[in-house]
Amino acid sequence: MSTARGEQVRAPVARRQARELARSLVAAYRVVRRVAASLLPPVTLGGLVLLLWDAWVRLRDVPIWLVPPPGLVLERLLERWQFFLEQGYVTLGEALVGLLIGTLGALLLAVAMAHSRFLERGLYPLAIMLKVTPVVVWAPLFVLWFGFGTMPKVFIAALIAFFPMLVNTVTGLRAVPPDAHAVFRSIHASTAEVLWRLRLPFALPYLFAALRVSALLCVIGAVVAEWSGADRGIGHVIAVANSNLDTATVFAGIITLTFIGAILNAAILLLERRILSWHDAYLP
Amino acid sequence: MTALLPPPDPALARTGALLAIRGVSHAYGPAPRSVSALAGIDLALRSGEFVSIIGPTGCGKSTLLRIAGGLLPPTLGAVSIDGAAPDEARLHKRIGSVFQDPALLPWLNVRGNIELMARVNRRHGPRTIDTDALLTSVGLSDAAEMRPHQLSGGMRQRAALARAFALEPALLLMDEPFAALDEITREAMRYELLRIWERRQATVLFVTHSVREAVALSDRVIVLAGTPGQLRADVPIDLPRPRRHEDERSLPFLDLVDRLRALL
Numbered sequence: 275m276s277t278a279r280g281e282q283v284r285a286p287v288a289r290r291q292a293r294e295l296a297r298s299l300v301a302a303y304r305v306v307r308r309v310a311a312s313l314l315p316p317v318t319l320g321g322l323v324l325l326l327w328d329a330w331v332r333l334r335d336v337p338i339w340l341v342p343p344p345g346l347v348l349e350r351l352l353e354r355w356q357f358f359l360e361q362g363y364v365t366l367g368e369a370l371v372g373l374l375i376g377t378l379g380a381l382l383l384a385v386a387m388a389h390s391r392f393l394e395r396g397l398y399p400l401a402i403m404l405k406v407t408p409v410v411v412w413a414p415l416f417v418l419w420f421g422f423g424t425m426p427k428v429f430i431a432a433l434i435a436f437f438p439m440l441v442n443t444v445t446g447l448r449a450v451p452p453d454a455h456a457v458f459r460s461i462h463a464s465t466a467e468v469l470w471r472l473r474l475p476f477a478l479p480y481l482f483a484a485l486r487v488s489a490l491l492c493v494i495g496a497v498v499a500e501w502s503g504a505d506r507g508i509g510h511v512i513a514v515a516n517s518n519l520d521t522a523t524v525f526a527g528i529i530t531l532t533f534i535g536a537i538l539n540a541a542i543l544l545l546e547r548r549i550l551s552w553h554d555a556y557l558p
Numbered sequence: 559m560t561a562l563l564p565p566p567d568p569a570l571a572r573t574g575a576l577l578a579i580r581g582v583s584h585a586y587g588p589a590p591r592s593v594s595a596l597a598g599i600d601l602a603l604r605s606g607e608f609v610s611i612i613g614p615t616g617c618g619k620s621t622l623l624r625i626a627g628g629l630l631p632p633t634l635g636a637v638s639i640d641g642a643a644p645d646e647a648r649l650h651k652r653i654g655s656v657f658q659d660p661a662l663l664p665w666l667n668v669r670g671n672i673e674l675m676a677r678v679n680r681r682h683g684p685r686t687i688d689t690d691a692l693l694t695s696v697g698l699s700d701a702a703e704m705r706p707h708q709l710s711g712g713m714r715q716r717a718a719l720a721r722a723f724a725l726e727p728a729l730l731l732m733d734e735p736f737a738a739l740d741e742i743t744r745e746a747m748r749y750e751l752l753r754i755w756e757r758r759q760a761t762v763l764f765v766t767h768s769v770r771e772a773v774a775l776s777d778r779v780i781v782l783a784g785t786p787g788q789l790r791a792d793v794p795i796d797l798p799r800p801r802r803h804e805d806e807r808s809l810p811f812l813d814l815v816d817r818l819r820a821l822l
Contacts, residue, residue, distance in 0.1 A: 453661035459629055460655045461725070462648040463678045471678065475665055552665040552705060 342522040351526040362530040364507040365500065368424060369492040369534070372431020376488065379432065380439035381481075385469065387440075388447035405437040409495055413502040427499040427507070434495035435488035439481070446480025447473045479553050482546040489538040493531060508534075575602035576761045577626060577729055582635030583786070584621055594786035595621045599635070601780065601789070603761050605728075610764040610772035611780045614822060618787030619765045620733050626763055627653050627731045639729055647729065651675075651683030654727035654760065656735040660718035662706040668693070668717045669702045675724045683725045692720040695754050712743040719751065723758055730760040734767065748774050749803055756800060769822070773797075773814045774806055781821045791821045 324344045330336070331343045338346065351358060383401075387394040409430055416426035450472050458468050500509025508527050515523035550556055579601040585592040596618040603609050611619050624630040626637055628644025639647035647653050662671045669689050676687050693699045696716040706714055715735060722730060736744045748771060755762060766772050772779045773795055781791040795814060797805065805811055 451659060451661055453657040453659040454663065456624075456629055456657060457655055457661050457721075458678060460627055460648060460653050460731075461651045461675060461679050461683070462645075467678050471674070472663075475663070552707070554707075 339519040339521055342525060346522045347525040347529070350522045351529060354526075358508075358511075358526060358530045361506060361508050361511050361527075362534055365493065365496050365509065365531070366534050366537075368427040368496040368499075368507065369431050369489075369538070371424075372428045372433075372495060373435045373485075373489055373492045374432075375428065376432035376435030376492070377439050377485070380436050380443055384440050384443035384447060387444050388473070389465070389469075394444070401437055401440055404433060409434055409498045410502075413499045416499065417503040422503050422505065426502075427496050427504065430499040431492040431495035434491045438484040438487045438491070442480040442484035443477055446477030449480065450476045478550060479555070482542065482550060485546075486539065486542050489542055490535050493534055493538070497531065576605040576607075576640055577601075577603040577763065578638045579622075579626060580636050582622070582625055582632045582637065584618070584625060584630070584633045585786075596625075596632075597786040597788050599787075599789055603729075603763060605761055606759055607778065608755065608762045608764065608776050609778045609780060610766055610776040611782055612766060612769060612772050612818065612822065613782035613787065613790075615767075616785060617782045619782055622782070622787070623731050623733050623763060623765050627655060627729075649679070649682060651679060651725045652728045654722035654725060654730045656715075656718050656722045656730070656732045658734045658737050660706070660714040662714060662717055662721075664706050667703050667705050668698060668709070668720075671706070671717060672721045672724050675721055687724045689720075689724075692724060695723075695757065696720045696750065711739055712747065715739060715747065716750070719754065723754060723760070726758070727760055730755075730762045732762060732764045734765055736771065737767065744771075745803065745806075749801070751775065752799075752801060769815050769818045770806065773811060773818065774801060779818060781818065783822070791818075793818060793821075 327341075328344050331341055383397060387397055412433060413426070413430055416429055420426040420429065447469075450468075454472060454476075455468070458472055463471075496507065497509035497512070500507035501513045504510040508530055512524050512527040515521070515527065547556055579599055582596060582599045583594070584596040585594045587593055599622060601609075601622075611622065613619050621630065625632045626639075626644070628637070628639075628648050637644050639652060644653075662668075663674070666674065672689050672692060673687055676683065676685060689702065690699065693702055696719050698713060698716050698720065701709060701713060701717070706717070709717065715738075718735070722732075736747050739747060752775060762775075764772070764775060776795050779791075779793045779795060780789065781793070782788070783790040793814070797808075797810060797814070
């Protein structure tokens with residue numbers, strides 16, 4: 275009797291466990307499928323380009339110092355992976371600190387400009403001057419002023435991140451729906467309350483759009499600054515390899531930069547999806 | 559803080575009206591090329607009165623509402639709310655407002671949107687809000703934790719209504735609040751608004767395009783017309799209260815609608 279009852283109790287438990295297992299298998303399959311779906315296009319296209327590249331180099335007998343075959347680049351990358359990881363880490367660090375400084379500076383200035391037409395008119399020409407002057411012009415100047423250390427790299431990265439953040443944030447801070455603003459005004463909200471509870475949240479989508487541009491620009495800034503005078507970082511590695519006609523290392527450096535860019539892009543997308551869960555773009 | 563505000567017009571303060579608008583004219587833009595929107599409006603609302611403004615597009619209805627709430631300073635004339643300047647009424651959070659856009663903050667749920675009214679300018683007005691009672695009165699007690707995007711258009715406007723009543727305002731300003739809703743929801747919302755208004759005792763200034771809506775809701779209907787907008791008629795609506803949806807088929811109701819249509 276008791277065993278029969280025990281089996282009766284156990285049977286649904288087993289069935290529930292089986293159902294849970296099936297459910298988690300389905301969930302795992304979905305995740306794998308989603309990852310595969312997002313990796314498939316770049317892997318396919320990238321593979322095709324590599325094949326064509328390899329065929330061209332072989333068939334036309336292109337010298338190695340002019341264009342290395344992809345196999346050699348991969349070999350260089352795998353053989354010295356620790357080196358590229360370390361140098362990439364240096365560049366990523368400079369780019370990230372630069373992004374942080376550039377973003378904070380742009381935010382502060384954007385808040386001031388969104389509240390004062392005088393400051394907006396006065397500061398825009400300055401911002402345009404900073405933006406229209408190519409980074410290659412600033413980089414040697416910054417090296418001259420701040421030396422060969424990390425400082426000039428961080429500053430160049432900050433400089434290049436600054437403009438897109440500034441322009442978008444000023445627009446975003448003014449993008450408050452007029453009726454929401456009217457509700458706040460009707461209860462005498464202070465300028466700070468309107469800024470904190472209304473303007474900044476409504477500016478976040480604009481801010482993230484700019485962040486995605488700026489994050490990649492920062493890497494360019496750091497690399498250009500390293501090119502102009504450094505003893506480490508991917509920019510330095512590429513500059514040295516370039517002067518030695520070591521094109522395989524140049525391409526290995528480019529691939530390292532691609533990884534840095536992809537990681538930054540993915541991190542920002544992830545953050546955006548978290549913070550902007552309320553925004554139309556992320557609603558189910 | 560209060561000392562910085564302009565003193566109320568003593569003549570207005572004496573009228574005893576909750577909202578007094580005296581000789582208000584408004585023009586948009588700088589002087590030589592300005593566009594006149596309102597000319598010489600005089601209007602007084604008794605405490606607890608429900609008054610609607612109707613009129614064709616561009617006659618200055620919304621401008622008048624914004625001037626009444628102190629959101630827009632008039633070019634000429636003065637406004638007083640309960641004997642004080644509109645800025646002081648705003649400072650003490652005596653004004654509630656509902657616009658065509660519910661203007662709920664998308665990152666807050668319904669409860670957060672309503673309780674925000676106590677958090678902003680927190681030195682004035684009620685410190686706490688009985689959100690549950692408010693939500694029950696607008697039929698949203700199950701939606702307290704929902705975000706605006708999870709609500710239908712009618713539910714969003716109900717939430718905006720609850721938010722407007724949250725601070726127990728003396729004056730409620732409504733600018734075509736139901737204009738974006740479908741016909742059925744719109745008609746239901748009228749009577750829901752009336753039930754809340756009867757319980758919570760606010761003076762209401764209601765702007766609408768719909769003559770039926772104005773008659774169904776109001777104690778008085780003001781007709782604005784012309785450019786710049788001028789007061790064309792002030793029609794008392796002496797239909798018994800509480801009003802029901804069925805009354806919209808009654809003869810006196812239809813008579814009033816016809817009379818007002820003729821004035822437009």
